[in-house]
Amino acid sequence: MPELPEVETVKNTLLRQIIKKPITHVHVNYAPMIKNMEADEFVARMQNNTVQDISRRGKHLIFHLADGILLSHLRMEGKYFYVDSDVPQTTHTHVVFTFEDGMQLFYEDTRKFGTFHFYETEAQLQSSKSFQMLGVEPFAAEFTAPYVKEKLSHKKKPIKSTLLDQTIVTGLGNIYVDEVLYRANVHPLTPAGQLTDAQIEAVVNETKNVLARAIELKGTTIRTFASQHGSGTYQNELRVHQRANEPCATCQTPIQKIKVGGRGTYFCEVCQPEVKE
DNA sequence: CAAAATGTTGCTGA
């Protein structure tokens, strides 16, 4: 489920479901998922606590508790399900939060890549390893062409890999980065430092456009069953992702699939021409 | 059966 629009959608759904409801019990079925403490300490910290607010930073979900902060990353397949007390767990239910009224919040994750961190303070969260390297939020005022230009200068790795690494702007993943580069007419293999000013401007604008539209549609649902969270409809507006051999919406040329930084990458060789020195 | 799948991270060698 998880690029920025899906995480934003999950956040909005959970805000309606679990805010200010006392957590009476917590079960961790897969301990390695708790990254910065033992599972039983995590349980102790979470039990008899309450989620006061939920925010998002990049693809991270931040649960602001009455006492402490819970950081949750869905990675590839993490999902939350808020269910009645009689709903049974599945083989992929790894963490269970039970509320005072018996309702339960299941964290499910078939590949078990998701992570949980508990922090006592906002300062600890901000100084955490994975938080420090994060670039700006795509909807923040600081996300401008001059900022991106400065960050890209002298970088030699492909623009696609650069946008995926979260250090310049946070929230793009493998689907949306392909869609952004297509709309910005930038070849995914272009060395990051070689984008023209106009291309940088286009990447910044299309990042905002694509992510805003995807949030509006509550994210993209592909390859998974409809779930109560993040079952959005942006898949209907994808122009290149998973459309190998289908005609480009602009020029009818068949969409290409290549590999960039180990990730499946879709683009139109005509609309996104390769740069030459 | 091998490869790939909405992601990050830690290691390795330049």
Add this chain to the structure above:
DNA sequence: ATCAGCAACATTTT
């Protein structure tokens, strides 16, 4: 030191 490339994490699906 910095950076780029790649295996690793674990499971299901094509």
